[in-house]
Amino acid sequence: MNIFKRLLKIGQAEIHALVERMEDPISLSEQGIRDMKKQLSDTVESAAKVRATIIRTESRVRDKEQEANTLAEKAKRALAKAQAGELTATEGEKMASEALLTKKRLVEDTQELQAELLEQTSKLQEVHKHIDVLKYNIAKWEKELTTLRAKQKVNEAASLANQQMANMDSNSTLDMLQRVKRKVANDEALAEAYAEMAQNKSELPDEQQAIQDELTALKKQMGIK
Template structure:
């Protein structure tokens, strides 16, 4: 019952005690699968949130890189204007320095964002692995549940048959069979008796007729009318 190890945050001894007290493994497995599916839903939602954070971070990195490139161009333009006489050298260098300082800070922010992105990506990989493990375990235990249900039906049928056999009194069964045998014998004897009676009933008139004929002949011989 490894199902508990991934669902219940309790001690190993308590897990074994729970298994020992388990009365309905089917219901318990169904509950475990429901818990895993809920955990899967929560994990998928967490993965979506992490992915959204990664997308925002990637957008921020691009914005910072674009801003840094723009500031570098700004510094170049300031120096170019000084060469062309549009700005004094002091003003140009001041503007260029400010642009380069801001650019430096943008690049520092970009680096921080990239480090954060690496952590977020690593976290997302872990969450995705957890999702795959949950999906695998759910599919595995759904198959196990199908097997458990089939075994339970077989066990229930066997248990019922054994119970019926255990409750059957062999002596009373033999007595019942003997009574059936005697009844069949009695019924057969009775049927034979009725058959003989029916046969005798049909033969009796013939015998009486013969006796009557013999009596008539005897009376003729004796001249008795």
């Protein structure tokens, strides 16, 4: 298992552990997204460094291949000069052999660099896969976070409405309504009492006058002045 797969497994384990002891899903999701974005930034930086190494290695391969070709041409020229009489056969072959030996070493160095290049390219591909996974997860969890925030707003509104309904049905509200009802009844009874008292007052002078008339008649009958 390569290093990036191990990192991803560790990240997944940490996320599952957080979910199991989750207290605030939104805060934890926000923190998880921040962590993934930091990891993405670090991984992109790593990818750039690996790519820079590849570019340098490719340049070295080209330089050595060009130098090897130059040495091959040098060996040909040495043999050609020996054949033309410009050099002795021994000198020509010696110069050609030296050029070919150096060329052989350059070819070997080039092969080693090409092997390194393959390894670096493979590593860069793994880094890019990790980057793609991080980008996918970030986009996914940002979408989930938007959904969580929307759900939280709905839940808060529903909770407030339920709380208000619960308060309306609570004993304190019913007691208040009962008190209002009793006060209205008391006010009505008090108003009725005042009305009766007012009526009795209006009837009192007529009753006294009738008694006074009866008393006067009785006194007259008895000859009392």
